Amino acid sequence: MTIEVRIPTILRTYTGGAKSVEGKGDTLAELLGDLDSRHQGLRDRLVDEAGLRRFVNVYLNDEDVRFLGGLETPVTDGDTVTVLPAVAGGSR
């Protein structure tokens, strides 16, 4: 059992073009560290010294991790993590 991580097109250069990759860890930070060991440079595109980069959103089972526990959000086997660029939506 692992955690599925969905990667947006603009970051697939780090995953050899793969739309999703798998990793493990007890927190999001551990998961990103695990991913970076196989997809070097990916973590730096998502995280800087202050935490998650400003225009990157990461969702745990569709819920924004910034509102859960940031990089310390607990993750478990079977979860789905989705990485997206921050953009607006809505019928405006």
Added chain:
Amino acid sequence: MRYDSLLDSLGGTPLVGLPRLSPAPDVRLWAKLEDRNPTGSVKDRAAFFMIEQAEKDGLLARGATILEPTSGNTGISLAMIAHLRGYRMICVMPENTSVERRQILQMHGAQIISSPAAGGSNEAVRMARRLAAEHPDWVMLYQYGNEANARAHYVTTGPELLADLPGITHFVAGLGTTGTLMGVGRYLREQVPGVVIVAAEPRYGELVYGLRNVDEGFVPELYDASVLTTRFSVSANDALRRTRELLDAEGIFAGISTGGALHAALAMAAKARKAGQRADIAFIVADAGWKYLSTGAYSGTLEEAEERLEGQLWA
């Protein structure tokens, strides 16, 4: 109920329970039917307040031109009011929005300038800003940064919800300009200790984003993350599935963005149930399904509908 004019009937929309989709007797879902507004969407509230404010500020006089980046509903609301008050209306709209929206806008006398599909709403905003700079006499109300947008919900939607549902524990709405969530969220936080404010953001395919760089992301000026308790990103598939469930189980024919709000509302309901807490969860039905019929969202299998929706702005 009698009103002096259509615009006087703005707001005061019904809040209806969802007995079949609510997971337990003490974990209940409530739908605020914003399609029951003058032009059929929640955007009538923001449009009315923005125009009233611009008139008070002396920005609008008869014959003035209003310019707005909009994927539909706000444009329709503004166009209707503008037409009644003698203003010219120009909408900058992504070319991948449904044909119904275009026809309704034209019916209300609006002129449409199309922006490239690839840039989504962000490109419409950029193009509108360029046009506004070239035509300093045009008035851009700019719903993404206009405080009257959020204030409309602080003054009307929020108090209506609390009056109808004094035990409200959660409020869920789609995240676009963020006006509904900011306005209702601030009001409820002042009135209801511990209230949970939940955003449901539409997750589009890469075709709609068309972003080359993560740093190009656009955050509306109205957005204040501290008003929200949590935020969901809802895929087209989940939004479609929930939109159909709402029709099937409760008879409510809603637009696709409502399915997104319902998806987040159900996730919060499941959490409350798991934690053994009572919950009264209100969510916004932003509009009805009529304007989206041509997208194929309501016919065939879910997979077929999702395929047809690929590359379209569904919320």
